[in-house]
Structure formats: structure tokens, C-alpha cells
Amino acid sequence: MNGWDEERALIPGLPDDIALDCIARVPHRFHPVICAVSRRWRDLVTASAFRLHRHRIGVAEDLILLIQAQPGGLSGAGRSKDEFRPPPCRLVAYNASMGEWRRAVGAVPVFARVTVVKGRVVVIGGWDPETLKPVGEVRVVDPVTGGWRPGKAMREARSFFGCGVAGGRVYVAGGHDSQKNALKTAEAYDVEDDEWVELPEMGEERDECQGLGVGGRFWAVSGYGTEGQGRFDPAAECYDPATGRWTKIEGVCEEIGGGDGPGSGIYAAAGERVRYVDGRGVREYGRGWREVGKGPEGMRAVAVAVEIGEETVFVTGVAEGGGMVGWVLEDGKWMRVSNPIGFSGSVYSAAVIRV
Amino acid sequence: MATIITKEQQEKEKMVTLVSSDSEKFVVEQKVAEKSHVIKMVMNCCGIESPIPVRRVKGDILKSILEYCEKHSKGEAQEVMEKWDKEYMDKAEKDLVFFHDLMLASHFLHIQELVDLIAVTFAGMLKMKSPEEIRQKFNINNDLTKEQEEHIMTTFGWAFQPI
Numbered sequence: 185m186n187g188w189d190e191e192r193a194l195i196p197g198l199p200d201d202i203a204l205d206c207i208a209r210v211p212h213r214f215h216p217v218i219c220a221v222s223r224r225w226r227d228l229v230t231a232s233a234f235r236l237h238r239h240r241i242g243v244a245e246d247l248i249l250l251i252q253a254q255p256g257g258l259s260g261a262g263r264s265k266d267e268f269r270p271p272p273c274r275l276v277a278y279n280a281s282m283g284e285w286r287r288a289v290g291a292v293p294v295f296a297r298v299t300v301v302k303g304r305v306v307v308i309g310g311w312d313p314e315t316l317k318p319v320g321e322v323r324v325v326d327p328v329t330g331g332w333r334p335g336k337a338m339r340e341a342r343s344f345f346g347c348g349v350a351g352g353r354v355y356v357a358g359g360h361d362s363q364k365n366a367l368k369t370a371e372a373y374d375v376e377d378d379e380w381v382e383l384p385e386m387g388e389e390r391d392e393c394q395g396l397g398v399g400g401r402f403w404a405v406s407g408y409g410t411e412g413q414g415r416f417d418p419a420a421e422c423y424d425p426a427t428g429r430w431t432k433i434e435g436v437c438e439e440i441g442g443g444d445g446p447g448s449g450i451y452a453a454a455g456e457r458v459r460y461v462d463g464r465g466v467r468e469y470g471r472g473w474r475e476v477g478k479g480p481e482g483m484r485a486v487a488v489a490v491e492i493g494e495e496t497v498f499v500t501g502v503a504e505g506g507g508m509v510g511w512v513l514e515d516g517k518w519m520r521v522s523n524p525i526g527f528s529g530s531v532y533s534a535a536v537i538r539v
Numbered sequence: 540m541a542t543i544i545t546k547e548q549q550e551k552e553k554m555v556t557l558v559s560s561d562s563e564k565f566v567v568e569q570k571v572a573e574k575s576h577v578i579k580m581v582m583n584c585c586g587i588e589s590p591i592p593v594r595r596v597k598g599d600i601l602k603s604i605l606e607y608c609e610k611h612s613k614g615e616a617q618e619v620m621e622k623w624d625k626e627y628m629d630k631a632e633k634d635l636v637f638f639h640d641l642m643l644a645s646h647f648l649h650i651q652e653l654v655d656l657i658a659v660t661f662a663g664m665l666k667m668k669s670p671e672e673i674r675q676k677f678n679i680n681n682d683l684t685k686e687q688e689e690h691i692m693t694t695f696g697w698a699f700q701p702i
Contacts, residue, residue, distance in 0.1 A: 195677050196678050197636075197639045197678075198639060198642065202642060202643070205658045206642075206661035206662055207665070208662075209661070210666060211666065214666050216691075217668070217670060218665060220670040220688055221670045221674055222682055222683060223683055223687070224682075226683070226687075226691065
């Protein structure tokens with residue numbers, strides 16, 4: 185007697201727990217392939233328990249997901265100025281543990297937002313690549329295969345909105361509608377129920393605001409109203425699901441935004457902590473801002489910033505001399521990430537998942 | 540007059556006999572046998588005077604495992620060990636039945652370092668192979684229907700090649 189069901193074993197001749205220990209050590213980039221070995225392999229590799237096991241034995245990899253413009257896609261030849269088309273955008277995965285870059289097959293809406301909630305990757309909103317109208321579209325991406333299924337669309341199509349994850353829900357707020365009206369509306373998405381719920385309106389319209397999950401609460405930072413084109417509000421609004429209300433936090437970006445607006449730097453949140461990264465340095469918020477570290481050398485503007493775990497920050501930005509470059513802050517030091525040809529387009533949104 | 544025992548002699552005295560499932564005997568230093576958490580516990584409670592039966596492990600496997608334990612009880616430099624481990628695994632993975640037995644025995648004897656080394660090597664054998672190659676090598680029955688397999692293949696969203 186072997187003591188295990190030979191017919192159904194993951195690997196004939198080995199008990200399943202030992203087989204699991206081996207399969208879990210296969211690097212993430214091979215997971216789509218090993219999914220196709222058998223039913224049990226497929227079910228194992230795509231299960232969230234598999235991810236947890238990889239984490240437990242210390243072989244989990246950090247995947248940074250980016251919404252990135254396809255390089256060379258800027259306004260095609262022969263087009264007049266009126267026909268300007270933004271470059272098509274792709275969902276890109278940068279594996280920070282292995283240094284590999286990949287992209288998902290097919291385009292995503294231009295300027296879409298990407299976020300990670302409950303182990304799933306969610307791509308939200310943006311512009312239809314053909315009509316250039318804001319869409320409410322939601323895609324739920326499987327981080328193992330890179331394939332996706334449609335999720336329920338947002339109640340309201342919007343673009344350039346703030347987006348963040350707090351308390352296991354995705355929040356979206358502000359941005360503008362198809363008439364270019366800045367929005368004060370907000371909604372929240374539950375990926376398991378595939379449902380959106382409407383939230384109370386914010387106090388102000390906030391086009392191009394930045395969304396942050398801070399502890400269990402959601403912050404919509406800065407942004408501007410329809411009338412105040414480009415005049416960024418120095419305040420943030422904070423939504424607390426416990427009270428169901430927005431609270432204004434005055435002057436969040438007064439000290440740091442300067443005259444440049446939020447375009448020059450970017451906010452990143454992990455747990456209760458809010459940080460701001462720009463060319464000058466890394467600042468941390470808590471009754472005003474204080475500098476906690478230097479910025480990446482040679483960076484002119486930051487496009488996106490995500491926190492990996494507690495200590496590491498990944499940013500992409502424009503380098504001196506042009507071109508989109510990534511940096512990783514680890515142990516107080518910035519390291520430049522090399523991005524191969526084909527992954528040098530502008531980055532509009534980022535999120536991180538451990539796989 | 541007290542006899543002076545050198546360190547070497549002291550070590551020598553701490554020998555233990557292990558007996559495999561097919562009655563092969565191995566006399567090794569205690570510190571070598573201690574690499575196995577299970578044998579260590581047996582030695583702690585029963586002493587090292589009488590031979591310790593390792594009933595679930597055959598002689599050829601036990602020999603190979605003790606070879607590993609001996610090398611790993613010397614405290615050599617990391618680079619030396621990494622090179623040695625690689626050669627040890629290269630040899631082991633050539634024979635899949637032997638490799639499986641080695642894996643089971645390292646689990647049974649609870650030698651965590653070896654368990655990890657084998658798992659990493661095994662994972663390496665799964666890389667860069669097509670599903671069919673994996674099935675053939677490990678004798679895995681493909682119970683996916685044509686449609687299911689096609690579905691997995693066509694929903695592979697991650698592309699490696701540049702556009």
C-alpha cells in the first residue's frame with residue numbers, strides 16, 4: 185500500500201504534499217504552461233492557497249502591473265493634429281523578483297487604472313481606443329495566466345479618476361465624464377460579488393485626483409473642478425466606510441505640490457502611511473510632510489509609485505534626457521530598473537501583487 | 540592518572556550504526572547522522588550503542604543520503620557547498636526512480652536542507668518544458684478535455700515576445 189491514490193496523484197510516485205512543495209517552486213513565468221498538464225495541476229496552480237504556500241516557503245514573486253503606452257504608438261504617420269490619437273495601452277507585468285517584463289495579449293482602454301484587490305488584478309475605466317470616449321469597463325485579470333474576464337462596469341463611465349483599494353474594496357472617485365465635466369461622484373467595487381455601490385458625493389469636483397487606500401479609508405487627493413481647469417486643489421477628501429462620510433483634509437499637497445501641480449510627483453500608500461515621491465526626495469505625511477529619503481537620481485518627473493510590502497517602493501518616471509525609466513527603492517537606496525525595448529512607453533497606472 | 544583524549548579521538552568514539560531496510564549497515568559519526576532530525580531524536584532517547592534501524596530507506600538511498608549529510612557536517616565554504624550540491628543533484632536526477640526515492644527518504648528522515656535542495660531541483664526540471672513533455676517525464680495522465688486544454692492555451696494572456 186502506498187497510502188495515496190496513485191491515479192489522482194499530482195506526480196505519480198510522490199505524496200501530494202511533497203509534489204506541492206516541488207511545483208510551488210516553479211517560477212511564476214512558467215505557471216501558465218504547467219496549468220495545462222492536468223486538471224489537478226490546473227486547479228492547484230490557480231488556487232489562492234497555492235499563492236499562500238509559495239509565500240510561506242519564501243518563493244513568492246512580486247509582480248508590478250502597469251498600464252503602459254505601446255512605444256512608437258504616438259499619433260501615427262499621415263495623421264493631422266486634429267486626428268491626434270493617444271497611443272494604445274497595454275497591461276504590462278514587471279516581475280521585480282526576476283527582472284522580467286511581459287505584457288498581456290491585446291490592448292486595454294487608454295489611460296485605464298489598474299489595481300489589486302483580494303489577490304485579483306482589476307483594470308478599470310479609461311478611454312475606448314477607437315471613440316476616445318470614457319468607458320466604465322472592468323476587467324478582472326488572472327495573475328497566473330494573464331487572461332481576463334469582464335467584470336461589472338462602473339455605474340458611471342469616467343476617466344482620469346482617483347482609484348485605490350481600502351478594506352478589500354476598490355474605490356473610484358472624481359475624474360471626468362464624456363462631456364469633460366469634472367465629477368464629484370464616487371463608487372466602490374467588490375470583486376467577489378462583482379458589484380458596484382454608489383457612495384455619497386465628495387464636497388468638490390476632482391478631475392485628475394489621485395486615489396489612495398490609507399488603512400481602511402480611501403483618500404481622493406487634489407484634483408480640480410470643471411471651471412478651475414488645471415488649478416489643483418491642495419486639499420484631499422477622505423472616505424471612511426465606518427461612518428459612510430467624506431472628511432476634508434486641508435492642505436495635504438500645499439507644501440509639496442508647489443506650482444507644479446501633482447504632475448511632478450506621486451503619492452503612494454502602504455498601511456496607514458502615505459508617502460510622496462518626486463525628484464527631490466521621499467516625504468512622509470503625518471501632521472505635515474517630512475523628508476525621509478532622497479529621490480531617484482536623474483529623475484525629472486514621476487508617473488506612478490507603488491509600495492511593495494513595507495519597505496520597498498517602485499516608481500516609474502521620466503529620466504533626464506527623456507524616456508520612461510523605473511526605479512526601486514530598497515534599503516534606502518534607489519536602483520534603476522532596466523526596461524527593454526518595447527517597454528519604454530509612458531506609464532499611467534500601477535499596482536503590485538505577490539504571486 | 541587520567542588519560543588525555545584528543546578531540547579527534549573523542550569524535551571517533553561517537554560513532555553510530557544505521558541499518559537500511561535491506562539490512563545494509565552504515566557506521567557514521569554521530570554529527571553526520573544528526574543531520575536527520577528523526578535519527579537525532581532516536582539517538583537522544585535510545586543512545587548510540589545499538590544499531591538504529593532505518594526500515595523505510597533502502598541501502599543505496601541511505602548511502603547517498605549519508606554522503607550528503609557527511610559533506611554538510613564539515614562546515615565548508617558556501618561556494619564549495621553550492622558546487623558540490625549541484626553535482627550531487629545532477630547525478631541524482633538522472634535516474635527518476637532513484638530521485639523519487641531520495642526525495643521520499645529526505646522527507647521521512649526530515650533533513651530540511653536536502654528536502655529544499657531536491658524540491659528546487661525538481662522545480663527546475665519542470666521549467667522550459669511543454670505540458671506534454673512534463674506528462675511524459677513524470678508519467679502523468681492528461682485528464683483535461685480537448686476543450687479545457689484549448690481554453691487554457693487560448694487564455695494565456697502573458698506574451699513574452701515584444702510586439
